[in-house]
Amino acid sequence: MPEPDGAAQETELSEVVGRLRHLIDAGRLPEDGRLPPERALAAEFCTGRRQVRRALDHLEAEGLIWRHQGKGTFAGQPPDPTTKIAAEIVAEVDPLGVMEARLCLEPSIAALCAERAQAEDVARLRALAARIKLPADAETAELWDGALHRTIARVAGNRILLTAFGLVDEVRHHPGWQAPRARARTAESARISDRQHAAIIDAIAAHDPVGAAAAMRLHLETLAAGLAQSLEGQG
Amino acid sequence: MPEPDGAAQETELSEVVGRLRHLIDAGRLPEDGRLPPERALAAEFCTGRRQVRRALDHLEAEGLIWRHQGKGTFAGQPPDPTTKIAAEIVAEVDPLGVMEARLCLEPSIAALCAERAQAEDVARLRALAARIKLPADAETAELWDGALHRTIARVAGNRILLTAFGLVDEVRHHPGWQAPRARARTAESARISDRQHAAIIDAIAAHDPVGAAAAMRLHLETLAAGLAQSLEGQG
DNA sequence: CATCCGAACCAATTCGATAATGGTTGGCGG
């Protein structure tokens, strides 16, 4: 091919991009989301390393992957310092320790939230609470539950506390701790949580810091009891 | 010395403790505060490794050093990995936000500490409190004050909360925030703080979580008031 | 027999050398 045809190269590039996308979407990647080295990808795709790098540039610009010299290419978002610390902590705490930390933080956060919530904030909280009971699967419900608690922390308006909450949240959602939480969730516990969420938001809407803290504490203690029962049942 | 005279051993132990103290106080340690290995110290002091370890136990109980297997022995407090996060959020918060976060965290931490403190922990806390009022300059007093609060957090025995506390502490000690705190410190405020520290430790020693939390809250509210006055006076 | 100490052993970490990997440049072909 004597003529450097730009169009043909474009098609080959998008071809490689497509194959990489498929590779990422399929669950064949290792646990940490690491992609094969660029040289291996070039060999597998029967193309040059150049094309692979261009395709990866594309995907990186989209935020689908991240790379680091000497480290490798990974699917997903680059880890921020919070996740690093969370990973360190995960090895040193148990689920009850996490609940303990939440019981320290979140009641006070709810109180601050009650002091500072605007009407629109309350509306957002109610919308999130409504979403929690919609999905049938526990995982999606967990997701919206997390969003509700995080929003409360954000409305509280203290950056340090928000970061601290984020730290706890990250440890909580660390893989490997999903099982006991999923076991602890039943239709009955979901109903109770829903009522407790409503009570928390009511206190926040009424600008009642003490009530919000108390409602949050009750909610977390209920969750802790369920978690303890689940752990005990499993061993 | 064929006779295992307990008293003589005591004197030799305190001798080693004294030499170690001198070694730490003198500025001859490397940048990271690392002490020589136990075996080297034993050789230098012409004694056995056991005596050195006992002496180091003593100093560790005082919070003057920290050790980790395979790592070494270091002067000062064990580091927290929160520096980067602290640097990020230090620009987004004000001193009152920090006090708010402390008011959220530390009363609960003091309560946990009261539940879990052993007699030796209480002794360490009292020793630290005693050191606060010794120095004339505010900076050294601040240092020991920070050590006291951090030790309370460590005794509380929850790794997540300790990290969260470390985060707040790091933001608090960020350069540029020293001035208002130094202005807020007077002989009168130091006396008040001293009494409040004693009250907190008394509640911890009595295993009274509620009392410890209340005493800590009162202490922090006093500090917050002084800080607010200082800020207001300066603009 | 009780007590204490030193040496050996264990577990966690660091350090150094090697290999692997993303990032970059030079030379060749067109």
Place this chain on the structure above:
DNA sequence: CCGCCAACCATTATCGAATTGGTTCGGATG
């Protein structure tokens, strides 16, 4: 002049040996 492949560079992972705090066992001593 452009574009690509190969070699090279900087950074990181990896693995083994040495280091270091933590622990245990046997013996010396009274």
